[in-house]
Amino acid sequence: MTLNKLLVAMMASVTLVGAAQAADLSIVSGDTGNGLAFLRSQLDKFEQQTGNKVTVVPMPSSTTDQFGQYRLWLAAGNADIDVYQTDVIWAPQLAEHFTDLTEAMKDVVGNHFPSIIESQTVDGKLVAMPAFTDAPALYYRKDLLEKYGKSVPTTWTELEATAKEIMDAERGAGASELWGFVFQGNAYEGLTCDALEWVVSNGGGQIIEADGTISINNEQAAAAIDRAAGWVGTIAPDGVLAYMEEESRGVWQLGNAVFMRNWPYAYALSNGDDSAVKGKFDVAPLPAGDGEGARSAATLGGWNMAVSKYSPDQDAAIELVKFLASEEVQKERAINQSNLPTIPALYEDKDVLAASPFMANWKAIFEQAVPRPSAPTKTNYNEVSSLFWSAVHDTLSGNGTAAENLEVLEADLNDLKGDAW
Amino acid sequence: MATDAMAPVATANVPKAKSELMQQRVRAARLFLIPMLVALAIVAGWPLLRSIYFSFTDATLNNLYGAEWIGFGNYLRWTVLESGTVRYRGVLADPDWWNAVWNTVRFAFWSVLWETVLGMIVALVLNAEFKGRGIVRAAILIPWAIPTIVSARMWSWMLNDQFGIINDLGMKLGLLAAPVAWTASADTAMTAVLIVDIWKTTPFMALLILAGLQMIPRDIYEAAAIDGVHPIKQFFRITLPLVRPALMVAIIFRVLDALRIFDLIYVLTPNSSATKTMSVLAQENLFQFNNFAEGSTQSTLLFLMIAIFTVLYIWLGRVNFDGGDR
Numbered sequence: 001m002t003l004n005k006l007l008v009a010m011m012a013s014v015t016l017v018g019a020a021q022a023a024d025l026s027i028v029s030g031d032t033g034n035g036l037a038f039l040r041s042q043l044d045k046f047e048q049q050t051g052n053k054v055t056v057v058p059m060p061s062s063t064t065d066q067f068g069q070y071r072l073w074l075a076a077g078n079a080d081i082d083v084y085q086t087d088v089i090w091a092p093q094l095a096e097h098f099t100d101l102t103e104a105m106k107d108v109v110g111n112h113f114p115s116i117i118e119s120q121t122v123d124g125k126l127v128a129m130p131a132f133t134d135a136p137a138l139y140y141r142k143d144l145l146e147k148y149g150k151s152v153p154t155t156w157t158e159l160e161a162t163a164k165e166i167m168d169a170e171r172g173a174g175a176s177e178l179w180g181f182v183f184q185g186n187a188y189e190g191l192t193c194d195a196l197e198w199v200v201s202n203g204g205g206q207i208i209e210a211d212g213t214i215s216i217n218n219e220q221a222a223a224a225i226d227r228a229a230g231w232v233g234t235i236a237p238d239g240v241l242a243y244m245e246e247e248s249r250g251v252w253q254l255g256n257a258v259f260m261r262n263w264p265y266a267y268a269l270s271n272g273d274d275s276a277v278k279g280k281f282d283v284a285p286l287p288a289g290d291g292e293g294a295r296s297a298a299t300l301g302g303w304n305m306a307v308s309k310y311s312p313d314q315d316a317a318i319e320l321v322k323f324l325a326s327e328e329v330q331k332e333r334a335i336n337q338s339n340l341p342t343i344p345a346l347y348e349d350k351d352v353l354a355a356s357p358f359m360a361n362w363k364a365i366f367e368q369a370v371p372r373p374s375a376p377t378k379t380n381y382n383e384v385s386s387l388f389w390s391a392v393h394d395t396l397s398g399n400g401t402a403a404e405n406l407e408v409l410e411a412d413l414n415d416l417k418g419d420a421w
Numbered sequence: 422m423a424t425d426a427m428a429p430v431a432t433a434n435v436p437k438a439k440s441e442l443m444q445q446r447v448r449a450a451r452l453f454l455i456p457m458l459v460a461l462a463i464v465a466g467w468p469l470l471r472s473i474y475f476s477f478t479d480a481t482l483n484n485l486y487g488a489e490w491i492g493f494g495n496y497l498r499w500t501v502l503e504s505g506t507v508r509y510r511g512v513l514a515d516p517d518w519w520n521a522v523w524n525t526v527r528f529a530f531w532s533v534l535w536e537t538v539l540g541m542i543v544a545l546v547l548n549a550e551f552k553g554r555g556i557v558r559a560a561i562l563i564p565w566a567i568p569t570i571v572s573a574r575m576w577s578w579m580l581n582d583q584f585g586i587i588n589d590l591g592m593k594l595g596l597l598a599a600p601v602a603w604t605a606s607a608d609t610a611m612t613a614v615l616i617v618d619i620w621k622t623t624p625f626m627a628l629l630i631l632a633g634l635q636m637i638p639r640d641i642y643e644a645a646a647i648d649g650v651h652p653i654k655q656f657f658r659i660t661l662p663l664v665r666p667a668l669m670v671a672i673i674f675r676v677l678d679a680l681r682i683f684d685l686i687y688v689l690t691p692n693s694s695a696t697k698t699m700s701v702l703a704q705e706n707l708f709q710f711n712n713f714a715e716g717s718t719q720s721t722l723l724f725l726m727i728a729i730f731t732v733l734y735i736w737l738g739r740v741n742f743d744g745g746d747r
Binding site for chain 2: 064067068069071072075093096097177185186187188237238239240241242243247250251256379380382383386389390393394397399415
């Protein structure tokens with residue numbers, strides 16, 4: 001009996017001493033395959049440098065699933081997760097559960113794009129540090145455009161015509177599974193991103209403007225969404241209505257699409273050895289619409305690292321966030337993962353440009369980036385986004401015209417808004 | 422709920438003239454029940470009461486403990502506009518909610534109907550004597566043994582329009598002219614969900630019915646066969662009435678399960694309004710949106726619907742959980 005007690009006491013003291021010296025951290029990740037392996041390799045470096053141990057807690061790849069889970073954990077004050085990876089739109093919704101990083105990061109925030117730091121600052125509190133930013137582009141098949149003597153489309157009308165012509169000709173030549181254009185048409189956050197681009201690129205506003213005005217119910221927005229509805233079943237497969245990023249990349253990477261709208265992560269993967277389109281593609285800014293105020297538009301994405309207020313190892317967790325947002329890791333990330341850095345200096349870095357030459361162009365795309373209306377709508381953003389993507393998905397599926405659906409959407413948004421967001 | 426329903430059954434067996442021994446036994450039985458009741462109160466009763474409480478407040482996930490009581494506002498509230506028009510708000514006036522109710526009822530009806538019919542057929546086959554029956558019985562349970570999330574994910578790839586095996590097979594066999602985007606289109610989404618659910622739960626139904634079939638004495642069939650009764654008539658006159666108690670219990674298990682269907686739809690078609698059920702809608706409001714109170718209201722309504730349905734079913738269907746008709 002006494003021996004047992006002694007053993008228990010010894011073991012307890014060993015764990016206590018261990019905890020004081022090196023922290024046991026947990027970080028969530030919704031990444032898969034290469035992305036997860038990359039994160040692990042960086043964490044290994046961190047472990048070597050600091051002696052802390054970091055465990056990756058895998059999460060579903062759907063950001064909606066991740067958000068629901070995080071919100072639940074944070075509301076319950078869960079102390080098991082120390083560092084959260086957060087989507088750019090989550091800052092206003094989860095701000096109160098994260099540690100203020102202003103003080104800890106004051107030496108490094110100046111290196112990042114000010115607009116990104118601003119997007120992660122809620123009421124003067126720096127909620128999360130950017131790990132990488134994201135802005136989608138138009139992926140196109142160089143070989144097919146050359147074969148048919150076509151230039152890279154700069155408007156959606158050109159894209160439609162080029163896609164249709166190449167698709168019809170190639171199908172006639174036996175490539176029966178080739179499609180003109182794939183994008184993300186499933187009813188989820190990704191469709192909000194895609195549709196926001198269509199609407200903004202057609203001069204139709206940003207759904208909800210920065211001052212909180214609901215602007216979505218206008219003719220140019222309706223025209224942009226109606227045009228996209230026309231793609232389904234013609235230049236895009238019917239199944240695009242259920243596609244997320246990975247499904248569209250699947251079709252593209254098998255060589256079955258002329259154009260794809262996707263995030264930069266697909267660049268490195270499409271150039272992988274197992275890819276059917278390796279070396280046969282390039283990227284360009286997304287096309288513009290043709291209404292008044294039409295321009296190319298890319299939805300601003302990106303992921304950030306936040307420290308849970310409930311983490312028992314605050315200092316170690318902040319250290320980890322600082323490490324993962326550092327120039328060194330962002331450079332590695334840009335080279336290995338083709339993720340866009342949030343540090344402007346890296347866009348001129350020789351090693352980065354050698355590995356991902358396209359990044360030189362991306363600085364321009366990034367400057368055209370449009371934020372989703374997460375700042376003006378505050379804690380209601382997810383519901384706003386869901387109402388928007390449902391209206392768009394209904395239109396794409398042929399349930400009503402864009403004009404009808406946007407009118408209802410406007411009424412719903414007004415109800416949700418009440419007196420103020 | 423469950424304990425309330427069981428209590429009268431237990432006391433009904435006590436003779437009127439209570440002997441000392443009988444009273445002692447009842448006391449002992451109560452004592453033995455206490456741990457289970459306490460456990461139920463903690464894991465089922467408390468969360469249920471909390472949900473119901475939250476449905477009368479303005480709680481959000483960021484502010485659970487500072488929630489204020491607002492009465493029935495989440496269920497139904499109205500404002501009279503200056504023009505005199507009355508605007509109704511709240512879950513009971515929300516078309517999305519009624520769409521979800523309708524989806525749930527539709528799903529429960531069709532899935533249970535098909536599972537019962539197919540389960541009965543499978544059970545009848547398995548009830549027959551043939552070589553390798555044990556292996557077949559075990560094999561048929563596999564879909565039921567796979568966790569729903571796994572099978573839903575598996576099916577969502579199989580149903581994919583570009584690389585799904587269902588479309589590939591359909592095209593090669595000439596059954597489909599073009600690949601069908603099963604989970605994407607509003608017309609086929611419910612069918613896709615039903616197919617997966619029926620695939621998964623028919624074995625469960627078959628197992629419960631099989632247990633009922635094996636209780637039927639063989640000599641009744643022998644007697645019927647000697648009298649020259651046609652096998653089909655045997656089924657409707659002997660098998661069906663005798664298996665009815667087991668069947669009724671199996672059906673209610675499945676209906677209760679189907680009314681709160683969540684996982685399958687959440688994986689296959691999470692945001693399609695053609696398949697969104699009450700549970701999916703409640704989850705969305707609880708965790709995705711900033712509407713914890715509204716989600717609690719929907720959960721409470723779902724609970725009430727299931728409770729009312731169960732009571733009606735047991736009462737109208739005269740189901741007796743002891744086995745055998747009342």
